[in-house]
Amino acid sequence: MKSGEGGGLGKRKAYILATVVYEYIATAEPVGSQSLTQKYNLGVSSATVRNDMAELEAGGYLVQPHTSAGRVPSDAGYRTYVDRLMEPELLQSEERHRIRDELRDASRELDEIIDNATRLLGRLSKNLAFVTKPQPDAQTFRHIQLIWLTARTGVAIVVTSLGVSAQSMFELAADATPDDLTRLSNALNARLGNRVLREVAEAEVAASVAEAALGEDVKQAVLTALRNARSAEAPTVSAAGAQNLLDQPEFQDLRKLRSILRIVEEQKTLYDLVADSMTSESASVKIGRELGQDEMTDFSIVTVPYRFGEQAIGMLSILGPRRMPYGRLMALAAGTAETLTERLIDVEIK
Amino acid sequence: MKSGEGGGLGKRKAYILATVVYEYIATAEPVGSQSLTQKYNLGVSSATVRNDMAELEAGGYLVQPHTSAGRVPSDAGYRTYVDRLMEPELLQSEERHRIRDELRDASRELDEIIDNATRLLGRLSKNLAFVTKPQPDAQTFRHIQLIWLTARTGVAIVVTSLGVSAQSMFELAADATPDDLTRLSNALNARLGNRVLREVAEAEVAASVAEAALGEDVKQAVLTALRNARSAEAPTVSAAGAQNLLDQPEFQDLRKLRSILRIVEEQKTLYDLVADSMTSESASVKIGRELGQDEMTDFSIVTVPYRFGEQAIGMLSILGPRRMPYGRLMALAAGTAETLTERLIDVEIK
DNA sequence: CTTAGCAGTCTTGGCGCCGGAGTGCCAACC
């Protein structure tokens, strides 16, 4: 549950802070000096704890909901707990296996795998889980196919190493034949093979179009199609477990819940909340105001990136009350991310 | 607001029932005889209304939350109101235009159009809106393309009249060349053109495979791919506006909200609730227990199918408290469905 | 059949009170 040193706090105060956070996470009740000494063997009296708590409050780690109530951790209190006081948790091997089993059975379609992982994480964490779907532009180009539909319309399909990633309809200013599009598809495939999508340059498309002896309008259509295929402004986010939040006592206030639901529906906002955690190596945590949204002061988010090969291509996150079991949720998210990473190797198109 | 005859109720009782329902929908408070006579010009005294209300209760149209409270409509009361008492509402032409404008700007991708319509309906109705996406099997076949990825893997892309509808990865038991797949694609396209997907028979696929001189394993792969492309067990459902429900007084009880959120996440359940309304000509309404789910006794759903050409291919629904403004929501859903129907013609691939 | 009047019922909200938990401070102690 706790231990560690805790910055310039002094050993005992750090320990008390850790215990207060731990106890508050468990009970959702402000914790007082007396109940703390009764429940935990602190080796000092409640009066001493009281003094330390007063100093922890002065230092900004704890706050009092009102005089004559116990203390509750502040953002800084949680932050210190997460960064320096809490012991990292590990998943039970039983849970580890469960995650593996549930993700293995899922289909080989990328979207379904992601959705499955999201639901699983929602269930296990008993909070709201959300997972960003991989942006195609970090994936490797495998195949493009321009399909002729009518003389002036067609659809471009791009297949990447993680599966069919996108399709995009196009219109032409001049007539084309099915054969034109096939020639161009072949030229593009020859030229772009095994390239990371992001690095495909306009000049290469232009060269292929020229090789197929087609005009400017086709070039524009292909470029647009590729751009669409590459990435949306914000990736799609899959979410699950909103109903779990209702069990938390902090949601007696429906307005909080309202803003959460709204944010979850606006996928862009949800993505922006965690976008910068993509580059993090392991689990990262944002607590309360750190999320930068007034409506989210009572929430925290744990985020872990998942990878394809070496490259981080998406993130798993858990959103819950600020009073969340950080250690456990970080372990869960990390374990699921790891399993998802392994799973993606399985479905790679080589 | 009301009027009409109302079955074997007698004119005045029907009118009183209509007024009670109307008033309860507006205020969410049980309505009593006295306040009713004060607010509406019924032409009779509160004592008379009292007597009629007692009979309406005996007839099962009204219920009392407790003695000495006003009355509240029962499922049967709402049902009678919706079927026979209420006046159909029409949308303001301003609203009509707003719907048209918002749906016009959306992209030409089917999924985005549907998502847009869902969000719009959620916003306008101030309730939870959900829309089923069209099952491909009612659409017309336009093109199939088998794309060669490796000697034993490929992906099948099916394009229908409403756009790329599905892709499906396949594995082969024996090696194939890109040319094999191209030949087969051409054979299939020649044979299946302009057919409704649902009606494509196994024999036709077999004939095309034979024509391309390919084996049983390819045939199975194509059949599976077509089956996947055709329809999932239940169509995907797009939902929006869950947060609107929080404004309703009936949601002080969080357990109700919990089950709603759960059901919305389980798309299958949501779809099953309304599946049988697909064949209905206009707006259909399910009230409380009519939904056949214990957790949903306090809710109602309004559903309107939307079409592609003559054929109903999906439904727009609004889920809200049983105490919902039926007339308005029916008009809204119908108006949105109509606009969506028109919009789909625009994006048809001819 | 309708209506006025009336007694009875039930919920809701305000008020005051008390108990519990916790704090801060002080003086004593090691």
Place this chain on the structure above:
DNA sequence: GGTTGGCACTCCGGCGCCAAGACTGCTAAG
């Protein structure tokens, strides 16, 4: 100087009580 027991004080939350308000059902008269 840090630690501790003791004590006075504060504040929230729950409980019981009461009064107000809103309805109902019933009865008897119009």
